[in-house]
Amino acid sequence: MTDRPADLDYLSFVDYAIGKTQAELPATDPVAMRLGLTLHRLAGALVYDWESTVHRPRGWSWGGFRVLFVLWLAGPLESRHVARLAGMSRAAVSALVKTLERDGLVTRTQVPHDRRAVQLALTEAGHTAVTDAYQEHNTREQAWAASLTPSEQHTLIGLLEKLTTGPAAAAAQRLA
């Protein structure tokens, strides 16, 4: 607590914030607070790293990559399924696909038995591009994961999945 607030960096800010909150709002749970702050911060740093080193240089937005990634792995899909799996709105998919189609990475075709639906699929060029991009994306993921031992990595994944499948997550169904 000897730091003046202006001198704090983000990590010491978390400690400082938890201390002050305990003093002012004793009803808060400092462990849950630290969990929320740290998790949010780490995820932001991860996405920023992916976006700035892998995807922006290829002219893709983070959302654009997510669409390509889902189509790459889950094969040709109707637009609404892409939205669900990528965690975005149907309107966002619609807008992103407009660009991806113009760039020759994705095709839009009619589905046989439902004239409302649109089937999205990667083109050959799209497949090649996303394969190459994910290769590099995963290299960055490995660089992050390397801070932990294999055993720690396993433990961390287990805990994150436990949170993801817990009751709080079920109550907050994001864009589903």
Add this chain to the structure above:
Amino acid sequence: MTDRPADLDYLSFVDYAIGKTQAELPATDPVAMRLGLTLHRLAGALVYDWESTVHRPRGWSWGGFRVLFVLWLAGPLESRHVARLAGMSRAAVSALVKTLERDGLVTRTQVPHDRRAVQLALTEAGHTAVTDAYQEHNTREQAWAASLTPSEQHTLIGLLEKLTTGPAAAAAQRLA
């Protein structure tokens, strides 16, 4: 792998995606891949929960709350320090504060020895509002954390902080 892609939900998509990627790109690290996917997904669900249950109902954006939160805990601060601690650009702080000042939650004053700088501080109303909001925000954090035992919570925080302070994080210094 018996599921057809269209039937996948997000969790089974992760399993499916990892299996397919291993087949197509053997050089990928499946553990790092699962870590990245799960961490990103969980953080998105968390922020969505906070924003939709606590902050949007109060008329605040997620960014607006982050500015108030930093000012609440780190006292009066110059604009650039708020940007750094809240993890956003100086321009974003400038824009958000315009609204917060109009709503009577934040004041902008000159700092004595530097006529360029602007000191930001919470008003009485701002202090009350953010205290009340964070109370509820932390209640949501507690609901999430309750999926884990205290020991698991401690372990998870330790692993997240290890990632946050590791070399990969140092290389990707987000917005400053």
Add this chain to the structure above:
DNA sequence: CCTTGATCGTCAAAGGATTGACTACTTCGG
């Protein structure tokens, strides 16, 4: 002193993403 370089906050432009409305289509009950 004064000039060069850096820093502060703001603005304009651009891109992303959400919500809500709308049209087209499908489905289901009577």
Add this chain to the structure above:
DNA sequence: CCGAAGTAGTCAATCCTTTGACGATCAAGG
């Protein structure tokens, strides 16, 4: 067979945030 209700994708409007540029200001060296 028909009408009501629900669903798919798109568009318009709105908001948020980043980048790059700018004028104002500060700091340091000659």
